[in-house]
Amino acid sequence: MRTVIFQFEVTEADYDENLGKVQxxxxxxxxxxxxxxxxxxxxxxxxxLESIEDLAFRNLENVKEExxxxxKEYKVNIVAGSVPNIKVGSDxxxxxxxxxxxxxxxxxxxxxxxxPMLNEPDFLKGGDAAADTFEIFGNKAGxxxxxxxxxxxxxxxxxxxxxxxxFVVAEWPAERTEHWLxxxxxxxxxxxxxxxxSNTFGTQPNGATFAGNSIIINPFGEVLAQGSEGRxxxxxxxxxxxxxxxxxEDIPIFKSxxxxxxxxx
Ligand SMILES: NC(=O)CCC(=O)C(=O)O
Numbered sequence: 001m002r003t004v005i006f007q008f009e010v011t012e013a014d015y016d017e018n019l020g021k022v023q024x025x026x027x028x029x030x031x032x033x034x035x036x037x038x039x040x041x042x043x044x045x046x047x048x049l050e051s052i053e054d055l056a057f058r059n060l061e062n063v064k065e066e067x068x069x070x071x072k073e074y075k076v077n078i079v080a081g082s083v084p085n086i087k088v089g090s091d092x093x094x095x096x097x098x099x100x101x102x103x104x105x106x107x108x109x110x111x112x113x114x115x116p117m118l119n120e121p122d123f124l125k126g127g128d129a130a131a132d133t134f135e136i137f138g139n140k141a142g143x144x145x146x147x148x149x150x151x152x153x154x155x156x157x158x159x160x161x162x163x164x165x166x167f168v169v170a171e172w173p174a175e176r177t178e179h180w181l182x183x184x185x186x187x188x189x190x191x192x193x194x195x196x197x198s199n200t201f202g203t204q205p206n207g208a209t210f211a212g213n214s215i216i217i218n219p220f221g222e223v224l225a226q227g228s229e230g231r232x233x234x235x236x237x238x239x240x241x242x243x244x245x246x247x248x249e250d251i252p253i254f255k256s257x258x259x260x261x262x263x264x265x
Contacts, residue, residue, distance in 0.1 A: 001137055003165070003194075004029065004076075005038045005235040007214040007227040009202035010171065012046035013055060019044070019066060029234050031074050034101065036136065039081030040200040040214075041146050041171045042094060047204060049123040056084035056092045060108075068103035075101045077136060081169045081198065082111065082145050084124070091125040096145055096169055098134060107134035107143065112154075115147035117173075118208075130154075133161045139241060146170040149183050149197075152190065153265070159191035160254075164241050168197045174209040174229065181213060189221040192247050192254075194239050201230050219247040 006025045011017045022039065031037070044063060045055040057063050060083065067080045082096035093110040100106050110127025114120035131154055133140040142158030142165070149168050158166055166187065172180045180197070188195040194217065201212035212229040216237040224237035248254060259265070 001034070001036065001239045001241070002032065002236060003036045003038060003196050003216055003239055004031065005196065005198045005214040005216070005227070007040070007199065007201065007212060007231075007233045007235055008043075009232065010040065010043050010046045010200045010210075012204050013048035013051060015044045015055070015063075019063075023070070025232075025234065026070055026074055031076050033075040034137070035074075035076045035236075036079060037074075037076050038079040038167055038196055038198040039169065040198050041082045041096075041169045042084065043081045043200065044083045046200075047118055047171060047206075047208065049119060052084050052092050052123050053086070053090055056086040060085050060095060060097065064097065064099065064105065067097075067099045068105075071099045071101055072103040077101050077106075079143060079167045079169065079196075079198075085110070092123065093127055094120070094124055094145060095127070096143055098136075098143065100136075106136070107132070109143055109145070111145040111148060113147045113151055120147075131158060133158055133163045136165075139164050142166040144168055146172060149180070149187065152187065155187045155191050156265075159193055163193060164244055165194040165196060165239060166191070168195065170197060170199045172199050172211045172213075174201075174211040177211040177213060177229065180211055181215070184215060185217055185221050185223075188217040188219060190253075192219040192251070193244060194218060199227075201228075201232075219244045
């Protein structure tokens with residue numbers, strides 16, 4: 001099972017331009033059937049929050065159709081990053097979704113932890129459903145969005161629900177690159193699962209610079225592939241699900257847990 005991250009620079013408030021970049025990356029990349037392609041957070045709009053209502057997709061149908069077309073054409077699964085999404089009235093959610101290689105919708109999740117440092121709570125509404133696992137190749141996976149990375153409880157829930165791979169789609173700022181890399185590694189080591197972190201790069205009109213460094217980490221915390229901080233890149237690595245079993249036999253943290261000793265969990 002191969003994961004392929006498309007690390008590209010999101011152009012703020014320009015859906016057509018960003019979709020064009022994704023289509024071009026599909027064309028240029030040597031994709032194999034069954035690959036899992038991963039996009040970053042808010043890739044259709046960037047953090048153009050002042051105009052986010054206009055940029056949002058009603059019920060996601062438009063962008064989902066485009067992703068389904070690509071999935072079928074290239075016979076790959078797509079963890080389609082996230083997009084601004086109007087569900088009810090004018091509330092805009094930050095919603096990610098997964099499409100399988102037949103173009104079928106597999107899973108959808110809206111970011112539950114809105115990031116104050118980027119003013120998300122002023123413009124977006126938090127999702128009201130916890131992240132769940134979904135199936136990919138008969139195995140469970142999880143999907144969370146950017147700031148969610150700072151909440152280990154969420155990852156633990158997914159791991160206890162047997163997620164073998166957790167995707168983190170992000171627009172993570174460059175000023176906190178060390179947090180991005182350290183937290184992703186920690187989540188992989190403490191949950192003994194693969195972590196796939198997909199990020200954008202470049203400087204937005206408001207001066208915010210994003211960190212790149214898309215990364216794939218194995219259940220022992222080793223980096224299998226990592227992008228640069230400022231270049232368009234395809235970051236890919238194979239995922240060996242048997243390796244999870246070996247790591248968990250060698251360091252059996254799930255057997256050693258003392259649930260009765262944790263006051264707030
Ligand atoms: N887009 C985000 O959620 C950014 C998160 C962030 O900046 C941080 O956690 O630090």
